[in-house]
Amino acid sequence: MPRQLNIFIENRPGRLKSVTEILSQGNINIIAFTIQDRGDFGVMKLLVDKPDVAHLALADKGFACVLKDILVVSIQDKPGNLNKLASLLLKHNINIIDTHGFVIEPGNRGICCIESAGAENANITKILEKEGFEVLGDKEISEL
Amino acid sequence: MIWNEEMECMGSEDLKNIQSERLRQIVDYVYNNCQAYKNKLNACGISPRKIKTICDINKLPFTTKEDLRDAYPFGLFSTASKNITEIHVSSGTTGNPTVVGYTKEDLELWSEVMARVLALSGAEPKDKIQIAYGYGLFTGGLGFHYGSLKMGLTIIPASSGQTKRQLKMMHDFKPRILACTPSYCLYMAEEAREMKLDLKKSSWEIGIFGAEPWSESMRKEIESTWDMLATDVYGLSEIIGPGVAQECQHKKGLHIFSDVFYPEVINPKTAKPVRDGEDGELVITTLTKQGLALLRYRTRDIVSIKYQRCRCGRTSPRISKIRGRTDDMIIIRGINVFPSQIEHVLLGIEGTKPHYQLVVDRKAGELDELEVLVEVEEKIFSDEVKALRNLEEKIRKEIESTLGIFVKVKLVEPRFIERSEGKAKRVIDKRII
Structure with a gap:
């Protein structure tokens, strides 16, 4: 099951660099990231090739960070496809806590990362796969 | 007379x-x-x-x-x-x-x-x-x-x-x-x-x-x-x-x-x-x-x-x-505040001893302000931004009801608060009085 690394960082100069420096020293590849800004602080969410190594390296330097199970869904980069995914989740009454996406091959393939609430990720995977979505595992992600 | x-x-x-x-x-x-x-x-x-x-x-x-x-x-x-x-x-x-x-x-x-x-x-x-x-x-x-x-x-x-x-x-x-x-x-x-x-x-x-x-x-x-x-x-x-x-x-x-x-x-x-x-x-x-x-x-x-x-x-x-x-008592708007009281409140919320610091300031023509910095550690870190906001709010309300004064709560990264010889400095008083 893919995991996303979530890190608490203060909103002041140099804090992002202190995270990226540690990741760079650990030779960790960032596949995707997003930062939620809440004024004095933010939460940085990272999809990386070696989540356990990255987590240990950051925790070792004193960062407050956790690994969280997420769903990584491959979607065709065509109009209406995110809507199709969202409708499917609605149909099964699955709430999304947070999500972010990126295009990996323009016009062909995009990736959507989903943190869900209430339902088991394994169950959601089944639902999505049944409707033709490709849900990625650790190996596929590290090869993105 | x-x-x-x-x-x-x-x-x-x-x-x-x-x-x-x-x-x-x-x-x-x-x-x-x-x-x-x-x-x-x-x-x-x-x-x-x-x-x-x-x-x-x-x-x-x-x-x-x-x-x-x-x-x-x-x-x-x-x-x-x-x-x-x-x-x-x-x-x-x-x-x-x-x-x-x-x-x-x-x-x-x-x-x-x-x-x-x-x-x-x-x-x-x-x-x-x-x-x-x-x-x-x-x-x-x-x-x-x-x-x-x-x-x-x-x-x-x-x-x-x-x-x-x-x-x-x-x-x-x-x-x-x-x-x-x-x-x-x-x-x-x-x-x-x-x-x-x-x-x-x-x-x-x-x-x-x-x-x-x-x-x-x-x-x-x-x-x-x-x-x-x-x-x-x-x-x-x-x-x-x-x-x-x-x-x-x-x-x-x-x-x-x-x-x-x-x-x-x-x-x-x-x-x-x-x-x-x-x-x-x-x-x-x-x-x-x-x-x-x-x-x-x-x-x-x-x-x-x-x-x-x-x-x-x-x-x-x-x-x-x-x-x-x-x-280490400080007086804020006429009310006595001991850092240990704040610690007591934080202990009650988290069930663990958190690292914290009190910053007191008085800007020109304004009343004293107390800011409570609390380090977010792995134990209390919830990855949801909403939950962190709730935590800030909860700490603020608890301190206000216990001490009867208005405080600002700010979450900071672990090890933000300077420690000298293992003991953290609990109070920073910036007031010029």
Whole structure:
């Protein structure tokens, strides 16, 4: 099951660099990231090739960070496809806590990362796969 | 005017005799009426018979804030709680607050010393006083109220806050005396400017300011802003509340009412007396109190003391402005705050000992602000931004309901708070006072 690394960082100069420096020293590849800004602080969410190594390296330097199970869904980069995914989740009454996406091959393939609430990720995977979505595992992600 | 000329201008020999007589009585009284004191004196091998004159006071053991805490709520009272007329409460160092109780006689004493305070400041009977100290469990409001009743002033019991209303009352009712914290007085000036009031034409001629540390430069600012005389009042609820000492119009030290509150100044480390004029911890014995009578109570306030007669004619010793504290207590908007209280609240929320720091600031023309920095550690880190916001809000509400003051909570990264020799610095006081 893919995991996303979530890190608490203060909103002041140099804090992002202190995270990226540690990741760079650990030779960790960032596949995707997003930062939620809440004024004095933010939460940085990272999809990386070696989540356990990255987590240990950051925790070792004193960062407050956790690994969280997420769903990584491959979607065709065509109009209406995110809507199709969202409708499917609605149909099964699955709430999304947070999500972010990126295009990996323009016009062909995009990736959507989903943190869900209430339902088991394994169950959601089944639902999505049944409707033709490709849900990625650790190996596929590290090869993105 | 001098409220009690007989006591306040008494020659030193006569005063010593009265102090000696009262000390004998109070030691005898607490020994026979308060089990905790009986045990304490027995443990030191002191029998009340050994106390003959005021010079014997150094044979007595000290009383500390911890003694009050251990005796919570009424264990140090020298009378049954049914004989207590009024109870006040201030902050304790952890968990339990400090509880003080007044008998009818104690309230009479409080009225008497507060009348002396008012007279020292320059108030005359028939003056109007605006009391903008908080009424309630805090001793400030009611202490001034009782003294004003005793002196025969017209009282405006405004209590604290509602600044626009305060200024309107000042403008419409024309009180000559203002009693509040010095920072609130300056805060009101800002508000008054916004309301386009002419500050120099305010009715206030005399201010009686206390309940928080303030400096000579703040005094100058208040006096020039409002064109009024700014005097300093000192007190603490354990002793009586406001009414322990007060400046006269010469502003050369605070006259302490040593016929009822006997002062000593000691080296806080060695507990030996310092020389006259040297800084040390103020220790007070309540010579006549009935409810909560305290022997050699360590105030943790740093002052110096001098015994020369003042130009105003009073012979009472004078203490300096408070120069600091022997502990880490901070005073914010007149309310005592111990870092340990904040720690207690945080422990209650997280079930784990968090790292925190208090930052106190006072921007020009504004009231004190307390910011609580809490390190977000793995244990309390929730990856949801919403949950972090909820955590901030919860900490803020808990602290506000426990301490009764408004705080700002800021979550910071682990190890943000500087630690020296393993011990974190808990308080950063940025106030320029």
